[in-house]
Amino acid sequence: MAQPPAPxxxxxxxxxxxVRRSEPFRRELLAxxxxxxxxxxxxxxxxxxxxxxxxxxxxxxEERSSMRTWLYRIATRACLKALEGNGxxxxxxxxxxxSDHPDEPPRPGPxxxxxxxxxxxxxxxxxxxxxxxxxxxRQTMRLGFIAALQHLSGRQRAVLILRDALAxxxxxxxxxxxxxxxxxxxxxxRARAQLSQIAPTQDGIAEPADPARRALLDRYAAAFESADxxxxxxxxxxxxxxxxxxxxxxxxxxxxxxxxxxxxxLAAGEQRMVPTSVNGQPAFGSYSRDGDGVYxxxxxxxxxxxxxxxxxxxxxxxxxxxxxxxxxxxLDGAAPREGFDHQRPHTAIGH
Numbered sequence: 001m002a003q004p005p006a007p008x009x010x011x012x013x014x015x016x017x018x019v020r021r022s023e024p025f026r027r028e029l030l031a032x033x034x035x036x037x038x039x040x041x042x043x044x045x046x047x048x049x050x051x052x053x054x055x056x057x058x059x060x061x062e063e064r065s066s067m068r069t070w071l072y073r074i075a076t077r078a079c080l081k082a083l084e085g086n087g088x089x090x091x092x093x094x095x096x097x098x099s100d101h102p103d104e105p106p107r108p109g110p111x112x113x114x115x116x117x118x119x120x121x122x123x124x125x126x127x128x129x130x131x132x133x134x135x136x137x138r139q140t141m142r143l144g145f146i147a148a149l150q151h152l153s154g155r156q157r158a159v160l161i162l163r164d165a166l167a168x169x170x171x172x173x174x175x176x177x178x179x180x181x182x183x184x185x186x187x188x189x190r191a192r193a194q195l196s197q198i199a200p201t202q203d204g205i206a207e208p209a210d211p212a213r214r215a216l217l218d219r220y221a222a223a224f225e226s227a228d229x230x231x232x233x234x235x236x237x238x239x240x241x242x243x244x245x246x247x248x249x250x251x252x253x254x255x256x257x258x259x260x261x262x263x264x265x266l267a268a269g270e271q272r273m274v275p276t277s278v279n280g281q282p283a284f285g286s287y288s289r290d291g292d293g294v295y296x297x298x299x300x301x302x303x304x305x306x307x308x309x310x311x312x313x314x315x316x317x318x319x320x321x322x323x324x325x326x327x328x329x330x331l332d333g334a335a336p337r338e339g340f341d342h343q344r345p346h347t348a349i350g351h
Contacts, residue, residue, distance in 0.1 A: 113248075116147055120325040221275070236258070239253060244317055
């Protein structure tokens with residue numbers, strides 16, 4: 001397959017001009033594709049196809065719209081095509097009721113389920129300067145919001161993301177989708193109504209101030225490493241949720257979650273926690289010690305932190321997610337644990 005030209009920094013040829021004009025939009029288009037598809041791997045694949053199509057068609061670009069709008073038009077078509085026949089990527093909590101049997105081994109999940117994937121903040125570059133834009137971008141990249149989008153049709157997702165996350169005007173979205181402003185407004189109203197029934201309220205995920213937040217995250221990590229259930233009880237909210245894709249079994253309620261962790265997960269000295277940031281949320285790479293004493297990548301834990309504690313943990317049992325998050329595949333057992341540093345990249349994605 002032909003590939004679009006790599007950036008060269010030169011000028012004067014059509015390829016150089018295409019790179020110069022299109023590259024500034026690459027990261028926000030990746031965020032858009034991720035919001036649409038719920039998979040960072042699919043988003044990266046589709047982004048390559050978008051730039052290939054744009055490169056091939058650049059000679060026919062007639063400046064009737066901005067370069068950004070033209071690229072979003074190509075991106076929307078590519079995402080809608082990718083969603084045909086495989087439009088939903090759930091989390092376990094989107095497939096059924098929580099388990100009431102935390103002492104039993106979780107049942108394995110069906111291999112064919114395309115699970116929702118997290119998106120490492122490091123892939124999306126610098127945060128916007130506008131504080132309001134930072135808040136909006138984080139809210140529309142949170143796992144709960146991306147999971148809620150999975151309940152919408154592809155066109156509803158596009159309308160909602162373009163209007164609410166990217167602040168496009170209804171007329172601009174209508175032009176991009178080849179429809180009317182009235183149709184866009186109607187689709188947006190339906191999408192908002194559906195989302196309001198299933199998405200978390202934004203004020204429900206308000207976080208504590210930075211010092212309290214760092215202390216909370218450090219207590220959480222230390223409790224995991226020392227298998228201290230009593231400390232975890234003070235960190236988790238009463239209605240805390242624990243889920244572990246690709247395992248469909250999930251648990252709701254602090255007592256149930258703690259029973260599961262005590263029975264199936266926690267063991268003093270057997271785990272190490274390394275902080276990172278995913279979907280605009282704090283996260284930890286969880287490493288488990290093997291027979292040689294080496295701590296190897298086990299699960300990427302993405303936390304939803306509220307003013308009252310950790311309300312949800314999605315532990316993705318996929319060591320392949322560690323690399324994109326800047327996490328090593330293994331740790332030296334003698335190295336000290338690193339505390340959660342709020343100065344780490346905590347990117348706001350997407351405008």
